Amino acid sequence: xxxxxxxxxxxILQKEMVEGLFSDLAxxxxxxxxxxYTFIPGNLSELIRTFDMLPVYxxxxxxxxxxxxxxxxxxxxxxxxxxxxxxxxxxxxxxxMLMKGNIGPTGQKIPDPDVLLLSYTGCFTFLxxxxxxxxxxxxxxxxxxxxxxQENAEMTPEMTQYMVKQFKEEVIPQMEEVTGVKYDEAxxxxxxxxxxxxxxxxxxxxxxxxxxPSPIDAYFAGVYYIGPINIGFRGTQKAVDYYEELLKEIHxxxxxxxxxxxxxxxxxEEKYRLVVEGPPNWTSFxxxxxxxxxMGAVIVASSYTKVGGVYDLGWRHDPExxxxxxxxxxxxxxxxxxIPQRIDLLKKCITEYDADGYMTNSIKSCNSFSAGxxxxxxxxxxxxxxxxxxxxxxxxxxxYFSYSNIKNRLESYxxxxxxxxxxxxxxx
Amino acid sequence: xxxxxxxINKCKQYAxxxxxxxxxxxxxxxxxxxxxxxxPIYFPREIIHAAGAMPVGIFGGGDDKQIIxxxxxxxxxxCHIPRSxxxxxxxxxxxxxxxxxxxxxxDVIRNLSGIFKQQKIGKFVKYMDFPQNFLPEIGGVFYQQExxxxxxxxxxxxxxxxxxxxxxxxxxxxxxNRQMIEQIYDIRQEYPWRLSIEDVYSIIRAGTVxxxxxxxxxxxxxxxxxKQDVGTPQDKIKVIVSGAFCEQPALGLIRAVEEAxxxxxxxxxxxxxxxxxxxxxSTSDNPLESIAISYIKQSQFSSSIYDVHxxxxxxxxxxxxxxxADGVVFxxxxxxxxSLLDAPIFQNAFDKMGIRYISFQYSENIxxxxxxxxxxxxxxxxxxxxxDEPVVV
Numbered sequence: 001x002x003x004x005x006x007x008x009x010x011x012i013l014q015k016e017m018v019e020g021l022f023s024d025l026a027x028x029x030x031x032x033x034x035x036x037y038t039f040i041p042g043n044l045s046e047l048i049r050t051f052d053m054l055p056v057y058x059x060x061x062x063x064x065x066x067x068x069x070x071x072x073x074x075x076x077x078x079x080x081x082x083x084x085x086x087x088x089x090x091x092x093x094x095x096x097m098l099m100k101g102n103i104g105p106t107g108q109k110i111p112d113p114d115v116l117l118l119s120y121t122g123c124f125t126f127l128x129x130x131x132x133x134x135x136x137x138x139x140x141x142x143x144x145x146x147x148x149x150q151e152n153a154e155m156t157p158e159m160t161q162y163m164v165k166q167f168k169e170e171v172i173p174q175m176e177e178v179t180g181v182k183y184d185e186a187x188x189x190x191x192x193x194x195x196x197x198x199x200x201x202x203x204x205x206x207x208x209x210x211x212x213p214s215p216i217d218a219y220f221a222g223v224y225y226i227g228p229i230n231i232g233f234r235g236t237q238k239a240v241d242y243y244e245e246l247l248k249e250i251h252x253x254x255x256x257x258x259x260x261x262x263x264x265x266x267x268x269e270e271k272y273r274l275v276v277e278g279p280p281n282w283t284s285f286x287x288x289x290x291x292x293x294x295m296g297a298v299i300v301a302s303s304y305t306k307v308g309g310v311y312d313l314g315w316r317h318d319p320e321x322x323x324x325x326x327x328x329x330x331x332x333x334x335x336x337x338x339i340p341q342r343i344d345l346l347k348k349c350i351t352e353y354d355a356d357g358y359m360t361n362s363i364k365s366c367n368s369f370s371a372g373x374x375x376x377x378x379x380x381x382x383x384x385x386x387x388x389x390x391x392x393x394x395x396x397x398x399x400y401f402s403y404s405n406i407k408n409r410l411e412s413y414x415x416x417x418x419x420x421x422x423x424x425x426x427x428x
Numbered sequence: 429x430x431x432x433x434x435x436i437n438k439c440k441q442y443a444x445x446x447x448x449x450x451x452x453x454x455x456x457x458x459x460x461x462x463x464x465x466x467x468p469i470y471f472p473r474e475i476i477h478a479a480g481a482m483p484v485g486i487f488g489g490g491d492d493k494q495i496i497x498x499x500x501x502x503x504x505x506x507c508h509i510p511r512s513x514x515x516x517x518x519x520x521x522x523x524x525x526x527x528x529x530x531x532x533x534x535d536v537i538r539n540l541s542g543i544f545k546q547q548k549i550g551k552f553v554k555y556m557d558f559p560q561n562f563l564p565e566i567g568g569v570f571y572q573q574e575x576x577x578x579x580x581x582x583x584x585x586x587x588x589x590x591x592x593x594x595x596x597x598x599x600x601x602x603x604x605n606r607q608m609i610e611q612i613y614d615i616r617q618e619y620p621w622r623l624s625i626e627d628v629y630s631i632i633r634a635g636t637v638x639x640x641x642x643x644x645x646x647x648x649x650x651x652x653x654x655k656q657d658v659g660t661p662q663d664k665i666k667v668i669v670s671g672a673f674c675e676q677p678a679l680g681l682i683r684a685v686e687e688a689x690x691x692x693x694x695x696x697x698x699x700x701x702x703x704x705x706x707x708x709x710s711t712s713d714n715p716l717e718s719i720a721i722s723y724i725k726q727s728q729f730s731s732s733i734y735d736v737h738x739x740x741x742x743x744x745x746x747x748x749x750x751x752x753a754d755g756v757v758f759x760x761x762x763x764x765x766x767s768l769l770d771a772p773i774f775q776n777a778f779d780k781m782g783i784r785y786i787s788f789q790y791s792e793n794i795x796x797x798x799x800x801x802x803x804x805x806x807x808x809x810x811x812x813x814x815x816d817e818p819v820v821v
Binding site for chain 2: 078081082083084086087088091095118120123124125127128129130131132134135142144146148149151152158159162165166169170338339340342343362364367368370371372373374375376379392
């Protein structure tokens with residue numbers, strides 16, 4: 001395996017997009033742009049863009065801090081300020097970063113919010129997080145959108161209408177007030193058209209893991225692939241261009257029979273195909289990934305890449321029903337699905353992507369994902385007779401990433417997969 | 429006095445009965461009766477009552493239930509209540525309960541509703557999504573739809589069609605219930621020695637697992653009793669306990685706080701039974717709307733309700749002032765996201781306001797309180813002995 005990191009055109013495109021966004025944020029005042037803090041699940045990118053605002057995603061700041069090895073100090077800062085050891089480390093990392101001057105990943109200060117847009121999808125901690133931020137930014141306008149949970153595995157017309165009413169009577173008027181921009185539905189529709197295009201492309205990209213070998217890793221590389229669609233570029237031509245380029249590159253890999261690109265070059269042999277549930281660990285992301293690719297394990301599908309929207313089941317933003325589409329989008333994010341829906345989706349992935357195993361990365365910080373994962377795992381194991389694995393880590397708190405423990409567990413798991421493969425070959 | 433002791437003992441039996449025997453007895457006494465279990469924090473029990481069913485509060489296994497199966501469902505870093513609820517469900521303590529309601533509190537309780545669905549526990553499982561939009565025409569309408577969904581499930585079981593009269597009657601009963609509970613707290617504010625917080629807690633909790641009519645009779649007697657000049661004042665400070673609204677501390681811990689030198693003159697242990705402040709309109713042609721409006725406009729603050737328009741720290745500070753409390757004891761269940769995430773908000777504000785507080789964490793099954801007792805005792809002493817000095821905690 002080559003040790004040199006390979007940069008493909010899509011990677012360069014993404015880097016330019018992200019740098020551009022942070023540069024715009026650093027110059028938001030000069031550009032006359034209002035700044036909207038919001039979250040990835042249920043993000044209303046198209047609406048934010050319709051009002052010419054710039055988005056900031058606190059959880060992205062947190063994970064970027066972790067990858068830059070700064071999260072430990074930020075978390076410590078928050079814990080000194082009465083934040084418990086036992087709560088979401090994204091929140092503490094973000095609060096700590098704020099207390100240390102709110103310097104973003106590009107070294108530039110992230111501007112204070114004009115709007116705290118809480119679309120509150122699938123995670124109660126978001127609600128608490130923005131209550132905390134509101135106290136830090138008393139002048140920011142708080143815009144709350146309550147997204148009903150798909151408790152009965154459905155989005156009813158009543159649920160959609162509840163959200164649409166919130167958009168019409170609360171969100172849009174308040175955005176108009178803050179930005180001074182009049183709501184332009186035609187503009188929103190244009191953004192939504194581009195969203196649907198990007199969603200089609202992203203769906204196609206994640207479908208390519210059905211090939212053997214899989215040309216991509218749908219978890220470790222997948223988190224990069226979902227970047228543009230999730231951090232404010234959904235609804236733009238830039239996102240469409242990025243995904244077209246990425247898909248083109250992946251098709252070339254398929255034609256050449258190549259496996260995924262890793263930080264150490266191309267993965268040569270695909271030994272195990274896995275579906276992973278749960279977010280990754282960000283503090284030791286590279287080391288974590290390396291354990292997998294060193295063992296020839298590729299992730300063919302992951303629930304985490306669906307956290308900013310589930311496109312597997314055919315749903316797309318419909319520009320002809322703009323506000324309804326935004327409502328459905330929010331309700332349709334992965335953690336807003338009930339536990340049986342999540343199980344069904346994971347089972348579908350395991351079956352359709354011909355996975356050898358199912359792995360849960362249980363995150364201490366994230367009860368939205370973690371609470372219920374053991375029951376989900378048991379049902380998947382029983383129904384599909386697929387070997388399941390379970391590891392524990394955290395999002396951005398390095399104290400909860402134990403490399404040796406995780407490596408030992410994974411090695412045992414891969415041995416089990418190997419044994420099972422041998423047995424299956426013997427039977428054949 | 430003996431009568432009161434008997435009532436309180438009976439309440440303790442009801443409150444901590446993991447077989448929910450009184451509810452079972454109620455159900456069995458007439459064919460077609462339905463029991464509906466609900467988890468913390470709050471659920472409008474009026475609608476269940478009006479639909480001919482009985483609401484049953486499910487607050488976990490406490491320190492009475494050994495957890496074996498429940499641990500297989502929840503990681504070590506998740507609070508204790510979902511695993512004890514799973515344990516009592518899988519041990520068939522709740523087999524006579526027909527349906528289960530999971531009010532929106534946090535991600536853990538929400539996902540527990542999914543595990544109940546997955547395990548097919550009960551004839552229906554409903555995650556009750558309380559509105560976070562507080563406009564009557566938006567959030568209020570959505571809330572009514574949620575209540576109708578619950579009523580549909582109950583009707584499928586007992587065939588009872590809700591009537592305006594029945595719901596207004598139920599609202600009256602629960603209004604009376606809340607009035608009497610508040611009366612107890614109001615009297616205890618001045619005379620906390622007349623009835624211990626342990627007893628108050630047991631009496632209120634009993635009300636979640638017995639018919640409201642019976643509970644109102646009990647409360648009437650308790651109110652009469654507490655109006656009398658009974659008990660002996662002790663040299664204790666007065667505190668508010670905040671943050672213990674879902675997973676409940678063991679009764680021993682509730683007792684320990686008071687024994688350590690703090691009269692608990694207000695708390696959120698049984699927040700659901702006290703959630704609505706004041707009466708709900710029981711004269712309306714649309715009582716579902718009245719319930720919805722009461723939630724939107726008359727709710728106590730809660731860690732599960734987005735609060736930016738009415739900050740919780742100010743509301744708790746007002747309770748401290750109105751009750752004449754000396755300080756606040758923040759008690760959070762371990763790994764309780766809503767309570768723990770609120771802690772910095774309260775504590776930073778109280779530092780600025782000069783309100784004294786301490787905080788500790790507990791789990792429903794801990795029954796060693798020595799450290800907490802020492803902590804609370806020190807807090808009490810620091811206020812009693814150095815009242816004029818700034819308190820450093």
